[in-house]
Amino acid sequence: MSSGPAALETRGLTKSFGALTVANMIDFRLEQGARHALIGPNGAGKTSFVNLVTGALSPSGGHILFGGADITTLPQAVRVKRGLVRTFQVTQLFRGLSLLENVTLAVCERRGIGGDLRRPAGDHREAIDEAYALLEKMGLAKEALRPVATLAYGRQRLTEVTVALGLAPKVLLLDEPAAGVPTGETGRIVEAIEALSPEIALLIIEHDMDLVFRLARRITVLVQGRVLVEGPPAKIAADPQVRRVYLGERAAR
Amino acid sequence: MAAARFIRARLIRAAEAPPIVGPAAIEVFARRHRLRPYEALPWLTALGAYVLFPGYLPLAAQTLATILFALSADLVLGYAGIVTLGQAAFFGTGAYTAGILAANDWGEPITGLFAAAVTAAVIGFLSGLLILRSSGLTLLMQTLVVAALLREAANKASAITGGDDGLQGMQVWPIFGHFEFGLFGRTGFFYCLAVLFLCWLIVRRLVHSPFGRSLTGIRENVARMHAIGAPVFWRRLTVYTISAGLAGISGALIAQTTSFVGLDSLGLERSGTVLIMLIIGGVGRLYGAFIGVPLYMIAQDRFSSIDPVYWYFWIGLLMVLLVTFARGGVLGLVDRFWPAGRRL
Amino acid sequence: MSIAFSAGLSVAFHGIAFAMVLYLISVGLSVTMGMMGFVNLAHGVFAMAGGYVMTGLMNRWGVPLPLSLAAATVAVALASLPIERLLYRRLYGGDELDQVLLTMGLIFMSGAAAQYLFGALQQPLRLPPSLNGGVRLGFGEVPVYDMLLIGCGAGLVTALWLGIERSRFGAKIRAAVDNLRMAQSIGIDTSRLFALTFALGSGLAAFGGGLGASLITIAPGYALDNLVYFLIVVAIGGLGNIRGPFFAALLVGVADSACKYLIPQFGAFFIYAMTMAILLWRPHGLFGRA
Numbered sequence: 001m002s003s004g005p006a007a008l009e010t011r012g013l014t015k016s017f018g019a020l021t022v023a024n025m026i027d028f029r030l031e032q033g034a035r036h037a038l039i040g041p042n043g044a045g046k047t048s049f050v051n052l053v054t055g056a057l058s059p060s061g062g063h064i065l066f067g068g069a070d071i072t073t074l075p076q077a078v079r080v081k082r083g084l085v086r087t088f089q090v091t092q093l094f095r096g097l098s099l100l101e102n103v104t105l106a107v108c109e110r111r112g113i114g115g116d117l118r119r120p121a122g123d124h125r126e127a128i129d130e131a132y133a134l135l136e137k138m139g140l141a142k143e144a145l146r147p148v149a150t151l152a153y154g155r156q157r158l159t160e161v162t163v164a165l166g167l168a169p170k171v172l173l174l175d176e177p178a179a180g181v182p183t184g185e186t187g188r189i190v191e192a193i194e195a196l197s198p199e200i201a202l203l204i205i206e207h208d209m210d211l212v213f214r215l216a217r218r219i220t221v222l223v224q225g226r227v228l229v230e231g232p233p234a235k236i237a238a239d240p241q242v243r244r245v246y247l248g249e250r251a252a253r
Numbered sequence: 254m255a256a257a258r259f260i261r262a263r264l265i266r267a268a269e270a271p272p273i274v275g276p277a278a279i280e281v282f283a284r285r286h287r288l289r290p291y292e293a294l295p296w297l298t299a300l301g302a303y304v305l306f307p308g309y310l311p312l313a314a315q316t317l318a319t320i321l322f323a324l325s326a327d328l329v330l331g332y333a334g335i336v337t338l339g340q341a342a343f344f345g346t347g348a349y350t351a352g353i354l355a356a357n358d359w360g361e362p363i364t365g366l367f368a369a370a371v372t373a374a375v376i377g378f379l380s381g382l383l384i385l386r387s388s389g390l391t392l393l394m395q396t397l398v399v400a401a402l403l404r405e406a407a408n409k410a411s412a413i414t415g416g417d418d419g420l421q422g423m424q425v426w427p428i429f430g431h432f433e434f435g436l437f438g439r440t441g442f443f444y445c446l447a448v449l450f451l452c453w454l455i456v457r458r459l460v461h462s463p464f465g466r467s468l469t470g471i472r473e474n475v476a477r478m479h480a481i482g483a484p485v486f487w488r489r490l491t492v493y494t495i496s497a498g499l500a501g502i503s504g505a506l507i508a509q510t511t512s513f514v515g516l517d518s519l520g521l522e523r524s525g526t527v528l529i530m531l532i533i534g535g536v537g538r539l540y541g542a543f544i545g546v547p548l549y550m551i552a553q554d555r556f557s558s559i560d561p562v563y564w565y566f567w568i569g570l571l572m573v574l575l576v577t578f579a580r581g582g583v584l585g586l587v588d589r590f591w592p593a594g595r596r597l
Numbered sequence: 598m599s600i601a602f603s604a605g606l607s608v609a610f611h612g613i614a615f616a617m618v619l620y621l622i623s624v625g626l627s628v629t630m631g632m633m634g635f636v637n638l639a640h641g642v643f644a645m646a647g648g649y650v651m652t653g654l655m656n657r658w659g660v661p662l663p664l665s666l667a668a669a670t671v672a673v674a675l676a677s678l679p680i681e682r683l684l685y686r687r688l689y690g691g692d693e694l695d696q697v698l699l700t701m702g703l704i705f706m707s708g709a710a711a712q713y714l715f716g717a718l719q720q721p722l723r724l725p726p727s728l729n730g731g732v733r734l735g736f737g738e739v740p741v742y743d744m745l746l747i748g749c750g751a752g753l754v755t756a757l758w759l760g761i762e763r764s765r766f767g768a769k770i771r772a773a774v775d776n777l778r779m780a781q782s783i784g785i786d787t788s789r790l791f792a793l794t795f796a797l798g799s800g801l802a803a804f805g806g807g808l809g810a811s812l813i814t815i816a817p818g819y820a821l822d823n824l825v826y827f828l829i830v831v832a833i834g835g836l837g838n839i840r841g842p843f844f845a846a847l848l849v850g851v852a853d854s855a856c857k858y859l860i861p862q863f864g865a866f867f868i869y870a871m872t873m874a875i876l877l878w879r880p881h882g883l884f885g886r887a
Contacts (some may be wrong), residue, residue: 012315038428056479075481076479076480077482077483077484078482080480080481081482085480086480088476088480092476092477093474093477094469094474094477095473096473097470098282100282101282101466104282104466105467105470107484108463108466108467109467109482109590110482113463114463114464114467114483115463115464115467115484115487115491117458117459117462117465117491118458118461118462119463120286120458120461120462121285121461121462121463121465121466122282122283122284122286122461123283124463125279125283128279128283129589132278132279132282134415140273141274141278142272143272143275144272144274144282145272145273145278145281146272151271163481166481167481167482183257183541221466222525238265330694336693336697338697383873389693389830390630390636390832390836391694391876391880391881393636393693393697394828394829394832394872394876395767395873395877397825397828398825398829398869398872398873398876399873401825401869402866402870405863405865405866405869406866408864409862409863409864411655492774521821521824521825522821524795525697525701528694528697528701529701529702532694532698536694560821562709562712562713562717563709563712563713565705565706565708565709566705566706566710567707568702568705569701569702569703569704569706569707569708569709571700571702572698572699572701572705573684573699573702573703573706576688576695576698576699576702577684577687577699
C-alpha cells in the first residue's frame with residue numbers, strides 16, 4: 001500500500017466498560033484519500049470505534065494517530081480543528097435553525113471566529129458565502145433559509161454531511177449516512193458522497209451492503225470489538241467467515 | 254374576522270412564494286441583525302408611560318430594572334440553555350454591593366453600578382468555573398446552592414448587610430452631582446431607562462454576534478456544538494459571567510432607586526419569578542423580557558392592591574396553565590399567527 | 598460525664614430526629630426524580646399538606662395524634678393521584694424548564710391556599726401531656742416526642758426497605774429506576790407504577806411532614822423555605838436511590854444540628870458549602886451511580 005503516514009491510524013485501540021470490551025486491540029489504517037467502509041453486525045463496536053477516534057470516549061489502551069501525529073489524549077474540539085470530522089448515525093443538527101445557519105456555525109468555528117462577541121454575525125460575509133456555496137454544491141440552496149426541522153429526512157442527512165464539509169475535513173467519518181432514509185432517496189446521498197473531494201479520506205460505517213459495495217474500495221469487518229478481516233470488496237464478499245457472521249446472518253433473515 | 258382573513262392570506266403568500274436563492278438569500282441572512290422599526294416600540298412605550306402615568310414612575314422604574322434582570326436571565330436560560338434557579342445570586346450581589354457602598358459614604362450612583370456589575374460578574378465567573386461542567390439536575394442544584402450560600406452569608410453578616418431587617422441608611426447622591434432621586438421618581442425612571450437602553454444595546458449586539466449564534470447552537474444541540482469543535486464550556490462561562498454582571502446592574506438599580514436592600518434580593522422566589530416573567534413573554538428571543546416583565550409587574554401591582562396575599566395563587570395557576578397549554582409565551586402566540594414575526 | 602459529651606449526645610439525638618423527618622419527606626422525591634426524570638420542586642407541598650391535615654384534625658376536632666397522622670398520610674397520597682395524572686405525567690422525561698415552572702407554580706398556589714385556609718401563622722402542634730415531657734437518659738434529658746419520632750421513623754424506614762427489597766411492587770420500582778425501557782419491554786405497566794410510586798412518595802412525605810411538625814414548622818412558606826434541604830438530601834443521596842438519601846439525611850441532619858449548636862453565627866452556611874463541595878466532588882451524589 002501507500003507509504004508515508006496514514007490519514008488515520010489506530011494501534012492496539014482498546015476500550016472496556018467493566019467486563020464488556022467494545023474495542024479489543026484494534027489496529028486500523030485509513031490511507032490518504034481512502035474510500036473505506038467499516039462493517040459488522042449489530043453491537044460489533046462500530047459506533048464505539050467512531051466515538052473513540054473522535055474523542056467522545058477515551059480509550060482504555062492503545063494509540064490514535066492522525067496524519068502520523070499522536071492524538072490519543074487530545075480533546076474532541078482540537079481533533080475537529082485538525083480536520084478529523086464525523087457525522088452522526090441519528091441526525092444531530094440545530095433543528096430550529098436554518099440550513100444556512102447550521103453550516104455557517106460550523107464554518108465560523110473552523111475559521112476561529114465562533115467566539116467573536118463584538119461584530120454582528122452578518123458582517124462575516126466570507127463565512128456565509130462559503131457556507132452557502134457548500135449548500136449549493138450539495139443541491140440544498142433552495143432550502144437554505146428554511147429551518148432544518150421542516151425538511152424531509154433525506155434532505156436532513158445531506159445537511160448533516162454539508163455541516164461536516166463546513167469543517168474542511170481531512171478525514172470524514174460517516175456513521176450510517178443513509179440510516180433512516182427511505183430507499184428511494186438513498187441514491188441522492190450516495191451521489192453526494194461519491195462527489196466528495198478525493199483528498200478527503202472517507203470512513204463509512206454502514207449496514208446497507210449495496211451502499212458499501214458501491215462506495216468502498218476497501219472494507220474492514222468488525223466483530224465483537226475485533227477486526228475479523230480486512231480487504232477489497234471482492235475478497236470480503238467471498239470470505240467464508242464474513243459470510244457466516246455477517247452476510248449469512250442477513251441472508252437468513 | 255378581517256384579521257383572520259388577513260393572517261390567512263399572509264400565510265398562503267408565504268407558503269407559495271418562491272424560495273429566495275443566491276446572493277439574495279445571503280443578503281437576507283446577513284442582514285438579520287439590522288434594526289427593525291418595531292424595535293423602537295419598547296422605548297416609545299416607556300416614554301408614553303412617562304407622559305400618561307406620571308403617578309406610576311416608581312413602579313415604572315422598578316419594571317425597567319426588572320426587565321434588565323429578566324434579560325440577563327434570558328441570556329443564560331434562553332440562549333445558552335442553562336436552566337438556573339440561582340439568578341438572584343447575582344442580582345442580590347449587585348444590590349448589596351451598591352447598597353453597602355451607599356450606606357458607607359459612597360453614594361455616587363454610576364460608580365456604584367460599575368462596582369455592582371464587576372462584583373456580580375466575578376461571583377458569576379468563579380461559581381460558573383466550578384459548576385458549569387455539570388448538567389441537568391446537578392447543575393440546577395448547584396445554581397440553587399450558590400444562591401442559598403450567598404443568601405445565608407448575607408443573613409449572617411448582619412453587621413454589614415443588616416441581616417434579616419435589610420440594609421438601611423443608604424444615601425444615594427444625585428446623578429452627575431445634579432439630578433436628585435426625588436419623591437416622584439422622575440430621576441429614577443430616566444436613570445433606569447438609560448441604563449436599560451445601554452445594556453440592551455450590548456445584549457442585542459451580543460446575541461447577533463457569532464458568539465451569540467453559537468450560544469443558540471449550544472441550546473439547540475450540545476453534541477453538535479462539540480462535533481463542530483466549539484469550546485462549549487468557555488462559551489457558557491463567558492455568557493454566564495456577562496449575564497451575572499447585567500443581573501448585578503439590575504440589582505444595583507433597584508437598590509439605588511428604592512434605597513433599600515433586603516434578603517429577598519438573593520432569594521429563591523426572585524430566581525423563580527424571573528423565570529415566570531420570561532416564560533410569559535417568551536424565552537430566548539430578546540424581547541420576551543420586554544413583554545413578560547411589564548405584564549407581570551402591572552398585574553402584580555393591580556392584583557395585590559385588591560388581594561395582596563392571593564396574588565401568588567393566581568400567578569401559580571398561570572404558570573401551571575402556561576406550561577400545560579401555552580409554551581412559548583406571548584411571543585409564541587404571535588408566532589402562531591404571524592410566522593414572519595419569528596425574529597422578534 | 599462531661600458537659601461537652603452530654604451536649605454532643607443531645608445534639609446528635611436532635612440531629613437524628615431531624616434526619617428521620619428529612620428522609621421520610623425526601624425519599625419519594627428521590628424516586629420521582631430518578632425513575633420519572635422529573636424535577637419535582639413541589640414535593641414539599643405534600644409534606645406541608647400532611648402537616649396541615651394532621652394539625653388541623655388535632656387542633657380543631659381533637660382527633661388523637663396517631664389517627665390524625667394516618668388520615669393525613671392517606672388523604673395526601675390519594676390527593677396526589679389526580680395531580681400526577683393531570684399535571685405531572687405529561688412532563689415526565691421532558692424539558693426541565695417546564696418541570697421547574699410547573700412545580701414552582703404549584704408551590705405558589707399551595708402556599709397561598711394554605712394562607713387562605715389557615716392564616717399566615719405557623720400551626721401549633723399541641724401534644725398530649727404524655728408526649729410533652731422529657732425522659733432522663735444516661736447523658737441527659739431528651740424530649741419524649743423526639744424519641745417517638747426516631748422510633749416511628751426507624752420502623753417505617755425498615756418496613757420501606759424490606760418492602761422494596763421483598764415485594765413484587767418493590768421489584769418493579771427497582772427495575773424501573775434501573776432501566777426504564779427494559780422495564781417497559783418486560784411488560785411492567787409503567788404508568789400504573791408511576792402513579793402508585795408517586796402516591797407512596799407523597800404519602801411518606803405527608804407522614805414526615807405531619808410527624809415532623811415539631812421540627813419543621815407548618816406555615817404557608819413551608820414548601821419554598823425547606824426546598825433546598827429536601828433537594829440537598831436527594832442530591833447527596835443520589836437520584837433514584839432509596840437507601841442513599843437515608844445516609845444523606847443523617848449527614849445533613851446531624852451536621853445541621855451540630856453547626857447550629859456550635860457555630861450559630863454561621864447558620865446553614867456550612868450545610869450549603871458542604872453540599873456544594875460534595876456535588877463538585879461527586880456530581881451524582883455520595884451514594885449515587887455514575
